Amino acid sequence: MAEAAVEVRELNHFFGTGEARKQAIFDINMTIERGGLTILMGPSGSGKTTLLTLIGALRDVQEGSVVALGQELQGAAEAELVALRRRLGFIFQAHNLHESLTAIENVLMGLEVHGTGNRSVQRKAAAHMLDLLGLSDRRSYLPGNLSGGQKQRVAVARALVSNPEMVLADEPTAALDKASGHTVVKMLKSLGVLRGTTTVMVTHDPRILEMADRIVTLEDGRIVSDTRP
Amino acid sequence: MNRLLTFLFGRLPIGWLQLSHNKARLFAAVSGVAFANLLVFMQLGIMGALNGSTVAPYSLIQADIILSSKEGNTLTDSENIAGVRMFQALGVPGVAEAMPLFIGTLPFTLDDGTSVSLLAFGVDTTQTRFVSPGIAPVLGRLTIENTVLLDRDTRGMPASVVEGLVKAEPYSFEARGGTLTAIGTMEVGGGFLADGMLVTSDQTFLRFFPTRSSGAPNHVLLQVGDGVSADTVADRLRIALPADSVRVQTTPEAQQADRAFMSTERPTGIIFGFGVFMGILVGLVIVYQVLSTDVADHLREYATFKAMGYGQSFFLGIIFEEAVVLAIFGFVPGFLISMGLYAGLVTVTGLPVTMEAGRAALVFAGTLAACTLSGAIATRRLANADPADLF
Numbered sequence: 088m089a090e091a092a093v094e095v096r097e098l099n100h101f102f103g104t105g106e107a108r109k110q111a112i113f114d115i116n117m118t119i120e121r122g123g124l125t126i127l128m129g130p131s132g133s134g135k136t137t138l139l140t141l142i143g144a145l146r147d148v149q150e151g152s153v154v155a156l157g158q159e160l161q162g163a164a165e166a167e168l169v170a171l172r173r174r175l176g177f178i179f180q181a182h183n184l185h186e187s188l189t190a191i192e193n194v195l196m197g198l199e200v201h202g203t204g205n206r207s208v209q210r211k212a213a214a215h216m217l218d219l220l221g222l223s224d225r226r227s228y229l230p231g232n233l234s235g236g237q238k239q240r241v242a243v244a245r246a247l248v249s250n251p252e253m254v255l256a257d258e259p260t261a262a263l264d265k266a267s268g269h270t271v272v273k274m275l276k277s278l279g280v281l282r283g284t285t286t287v288m289v290t291h292d293p294r295i296l297e298m299a300d301r302i303v304t305l306e307d308g309r310i311v312s313d314t315r316p
Numbered sequence: 317m318n319r320l321l322t323f324l325f326g327r328l329p330i331g332w333l334q335l336s337h338n339k340a341r342l343f344a345a346v347s348g349v350a351f352a353n354l355l356v357f358m359q360l361g362i363m364g365a366l367n368g369s370t371v372a373p374y375s376l377i378q379a380d381i382i383l384s385s386k387e388g389n390t391l392t393d394s395e396n397i398a399g400v401r402m403f404q405a406l407g408v409p410g411v412a413e414a415m416p417l418f419i420g421t422l423p424f425t426l427d428d429g430t431s432v433s434l435l436a437f438g439v440d441t442t443q444t445r446f447v448s449p450g451i452a453p454v455l456g457r458l459t460i461e462n463t464v465l466l467d468r469d470t471r472g473m474p475a476s477v478v479e480g481l482v483k484a485e486p487y488s489f490e491a492r493g494g495t496l497t498a499i500g501t502m503e504v505g506g507g508f509l510a511d512g513m514l515v516t517s518d519q520t521f522l523r524f525f526p527t528r529s530s531g532a533p534n535h536v537l538l539q540v541g542d543g544v545s546a547d548t549v550a551d552r553l554r555i556a557l558p559a560d561s562v563r564v565q566t567t568p569e570a571q572q573a574d575r576a577f578m579s580t581e582r583p584t585g586i587i588f589g590f591g592v593f594m595g596i597l598v599g600l601v602i603v604y605q606v607l608s609t610d611v612a613d614h615l616r617e618y619a620t621f622k623a624m625g626y627g628q629s630f631f632l633g634i635i636f637e638e639a640v641v642l643a644i645f646g647f648v649p650g651f652l653i654s655m656g657l658y659a660g661l662v663t664v665t666g667l668p669v670t671m672e673a674g675r676a677a678l679v680f681a682g683t684l685a686a687c688t689l690s691g692a693i694a695t696r697r698l699a700n701a702d703p704a705d706l707f
Contacts, residue, residue, distance in 0.1 A: 140704045145623055145703045169627050170625070171625075172622075172623060172624065173624070173625030175625075177620070177623045177624065177703075179620065179706045181616070181706070183616050183619075183620040184617075185330070185334075185614070185617045185620075186617070187330070187333040187338075188330070188333060192328055192333075195328060196328070196621065196624065197624065199327050200621075200624050200625045200626055245624075
């Protein structure tokens with residue numbers, strides 16, 4: 088059996104307090120193996136994004152246990168959470184690029200967080216990643232001068248440039264055309280094969296489903312199906 | 317610039333890039349900081365002139381210790397002291413010589429109708445050791461009735477008069493119903509109390525101030541014997557003389573007390589001090605507003621960086637980087653414009669408004685501190701950058 092990248096046990100999560108308190112995740116148990124592409128599906132409000140943020144150490148685990156890349160997140164110190172996040176790559180639906188940084192500088196931010204490495208080597212790695220995503224002629228462009236799809240590819244490059252152990256993506260292909268979306272997912276898949284990078288992705292994009300190793304569907308905060316196509 | 321900052325910080329200079337990306341905001345912020353600097357520089361400049369002009373008359377006298385009335389405020393804003401105190405002081409061990417000093421304000425009108433107010437010093441013309449080396453050689457000439465030395469930096473004094481005096485051409489003028497003749501010059505300059513100064517003999521002084529008595533000078537100047545400590549003699553004098561009516565101060569103590577009085581007890585000093593405070597406050601508010609708006613505008617980017625694993629120190633570094641950039645970019649134009657305004661003030665008022673290196677360094681350090689403080693307050697908004705909200 089493959090090594091687990093994520094282990095979720097008896098996970099419950101709530102939003103709000105007092106009478107406004109509402110449960111978003113109900114007693115979820117799941118194990119995500121290393122190196123695979125796992126897709127979280129479900130309608131709006133099903134809890135898939137909440138689960139993704141809990142795995143990514145972006146929210147505090149309230150009840151139950153989440154162990155990501157060997158780090159127990161329940162009760163973890165802030166420094167431990169920050170250290171874990173540095174091992175992850177995040178791709179957001181909105182690119183969230185820094186408007187005053189060029190494309191290559193935005194990608195470099197994915198490397199600078201580690202605080203190590205020669206600057207010229209980092210720059211070459213960032214340029215290479217942009218080249219792989221078809222942005223070699225857009226390296227010095229500011230986000231304001233890039234199209235939506237180009238911005239999203241820069242965001243993907245920023246997430247992948249540091250060779251993360253796990254990528255957490257929220258609708259990464261929503262702003263991309265078919266070819267670009269295919270390139271991005273193919274890249275994530277090959278990272279899984281070559282480096283054992285785990286990808287957990289929230290998507291509604293039917294073009295991607297056929298490339299998934301596993302599809303987990305949530306409804307009302309519960310897992311209703313877990314299939315391996 | 318980017319490469320230099322990248323080299324200095326060892327990372328991308330995000331603070332600078334953020335500020336320079338929005339040129340209009342950068343210009344507004346720098347203008348605001350420059351304006352705050354200008355306010356502070358002007359207030360400090362005028363305060364400096366106030367202090368400078370307050371102690372400038374000390375340059376005319378040479379004394380180790382000054383006896384004054386307890387009722388007086390400063391050297392030039394003083395009450396009379398009983399002449400007998402001079403003789404009592406001479407009986408105290410360590411006191412070598414003494415001289416009474418008379419001070420009064422002498423108004424007169426220039427030929428063009430301009431009113432000028434002179435601060436007149438009446439001295440014993442035989443006591444050259446008690447006046448500055450610059451005027452000691454000509455002090456004897458003031459023994460001639462109604463002769464004076466005129467301040468060539470007197471505000472409003474025609475250049476022709478000054479040039480004539482420099483060429484040893486006497487200048488006569490009417491004051492208090494009599495005629496005075498200037499036979500030479502000295503250099504002190506105007507202040508807040510008078511437009512310039514005048515030195516004359518105590519006899520001429522008493523002639524032009526008939527209500528004053530030779531037995532009641534404004535101060536008694538003392539010199540101690542060779543090798544004797546002025547502080548020690550001053551302590552002895554404080555014991556020997558009545559503390560309720562006589563103030564005993566060494567000259568440095570007197571100068572310091574005059575500065576303190578003008579800065580903290582005179583309305584002018586308090587007003588200018590308040591002006592400095594207002595300048596600092598304006599700078600703080602402007603920089604806080606700029607930085608907090610900048611943080612608010614970049615919350616999603618900051619949240620993204622948080623998600624990527626950047627810690628709090630990284631964000632603080634960005635804000636402080638912006639604060640330092642604003643401080644430096646705001647200080648330079650503020651300093652240069654202040655220099656120009658100082659020159660204008662000197663021309664118009666004759667006040668000794670000068671840009672001292674210490675003041676410039678102090679204002680720069682204060683600007684850095686104020687910008688850093690504003691940045692520290694603005695970082696509270698960073699708490700709103702929640703990476704979980706990005707999904």
